[in-house]
Amino acid sequence: MLKDVLQRLRLRAKDPLQIHGYQSYGTDEHLYLLGRALEDEGVDLEKTGIASVFNNAWHQFRSDELPHAKLKIRLPDDQVVYTQTDAEGYFKVDQKAEGLRALTNDQGWLQVELAYDDENQKRFIKNNNRFSGQMLIPSEKAEYGVISDIDDTILKTGVTSLLKWRVILNTLFTGVQKRSPFKGASHFYTKLHQGKSGDAANPMFYVSNSPWNLYKYLEAFIKQNDFPKGAILLRDFRTPFDRTPKPEKPHKQHEIRNILKTYPDMQFVLIGDSGEHDADIYIEIAEEYPDRIKAIYLRSVNHEKRVFRVRGLLEKFELTPALLVKDSQTAEEHAREIGLIQ
Structure with missing residues (x-):
C-alpha cells in the first residue's frame, strides 16, 4: 500500500x-x-x-x-x-x-x-x-467433456457461511499452498479425464463465479493439487459503481451453454455442489439439452436446508443420472457403474 x-x-x-x-x-x-x-x-x-x-x-x-x-x-x-x-x-x-x-x-x-x-x-x-x-482443443479421442464448479466442489471455500465470511477470510488470509481440496476429488477428476479407455484426454472446464482477479490463485490451486489441466472460466468483478451493462444471463449458464454450442457432438458430465444454485442450473441445462448430459454429480455441503432442497429437486428429475454425494468415492463408484471411467 x-x-x-x-x-x-x-x-x-x-x-x-x-x-x-x-x-x-x-x-x-x-x-x-x-x-x-x-x-x-x-x-x-x-x-x-x-x-x-x-x-x-x-x-x-x-x-x-x-x-x-x-x-x-x-x-x-x-x-x-x-x-x-x-x-x-x-x-x-x-x-x-x-x-x-x-x-x-x-x-x-x-x-x-x-x-x-x-x-x-x-x-x-x-x-x-x-x-x-x-x-x-479437445482430443479426437475424447469420450465426453467435464464441466465443474470450483468453490466447495473441488476447493473448500465456505460459500454457505453467514455473509460468506469464510470465503472472505480464506481469500484474504490463506495462501494457495494451505488451501485444501476435497478428499479424493483430484483422483476422481483424473479418472474422468482419462475416461473409459484410460487415455481419452477428456476436456476439462472449470466454471466459477469467482472474479478474474483470482485467476492465477485458482490456476495455481488446480495445478498444485493435481487436478487435470483445463479451461478456467471466471467472471468480471463488478462493483456497485460499475457502469458496464449487466449480463443478460447468469455467468455459469452463459458459459456452459457456450461450451455445449462449441462442441455440438460432445456429451458432458456436470459437477457442482448443493451450496448455492448448481442444482438448478444443471437441471435447466439438462432439460434444454436432454441428450447431451451423461451425469450430474453434486457434492453435499454442510447445510441441512440446502441439502434438503436439492434432494427434493433431484427426486423429481429423471432425464439423466443425477446424484447428491457426500464424497468423491461415491461419485467415482457410480461413474464406473455407468461406464464413464475404468
Whole structure:
C-alpha cells in the first residue's frame, strides 16, 4: 500500500507491464483467446505468512489494468493476430481460423505468444515483451467433456457461511499452498479425464463465479493439487459503481451453454455442489439439452436446508443420472457403474 502512495507522488517508478493469458477453449476452426493486460503488482503466490498473503490478495483485487492497449498474438506457425484491450484491460479474440489442431501438443493445448504492440510504450515491459496464452482443443479421442464448479466442489471455500465470511477470510488470509481440496476429488477428476479407455484426454472446464482477479490463485490451486489441466472460466468483478451493462444471463449458464454450442457432438458430465444454485442450473441445462448430459454429480455441503432442497429437486428429475454425494468415492463408484471411467 505504501508503494501505491509513493507511485502517486512520483517517488517510485511505475510497475512494469505484463499480460495474463487465460486458459480458454476452441476448435480446429475457431480461435478463442482470453486474457488481461495489467501492471505487475508483485504478486507472489509462493510467499507465505499472513502479511504476504493479504498483500497478494489486496493487489489481485486492486489491479491497474491497461485500457485500450494494442496487443499482438503469435501462433506456433508464426501466424499473427492483432487485438486491443477494452476499458478494463481485458481482451478477447473470437474468430474463424484453419488448421489449429495441427498446432497443439499431445493434450490438445495450443500455445500462443502474447505481446504489447505499441511503439509509443516507453515503460519497461516484463519478460522481453513475451507472455504466454493457451487454448484447449479437445482430443479426437475424447469420450465426453467435464464441466465443474470450483468453490466447495473441488476447493473448500465456505460459500454457505453467514455473509460468506469464510470465503472472505480464506481469500484474504490463506495462501494457495494451505488451501485444501476435497478428499479424493483430484483422483476422481483424473479418472474422468482419462475416461473409459484410460487415455481419452477428456476436456476439462472449470466454471466459477469467482472474479478474474483470482485467476492465477485458482490456476495455481488446480495445478498444485493435481487436478487435470483445463479451461478456467471466471467472471468480471463488478462493483456497485460499475457502469458496464449487466449480463443478460447468469455467468455459469452463459458459459456452459457456450461450451455445449462449441462442441455440438460432445456429451458432458456436470459437477457442482448443493451450496448455492448448481442444482438448478444443471437441471435447466439438462432439460434444454436432454441428450447431451451423461451425469450430474453434486457434492453435499454442510447445510441441512440446502441439502434438503436439492434432494427434493433431484427426486423429481429423471432425464439423466443425477446424484447428491457426500464424497468423491461415491461419485467415482457410480461413474464406473455407468461406464464413464475404468
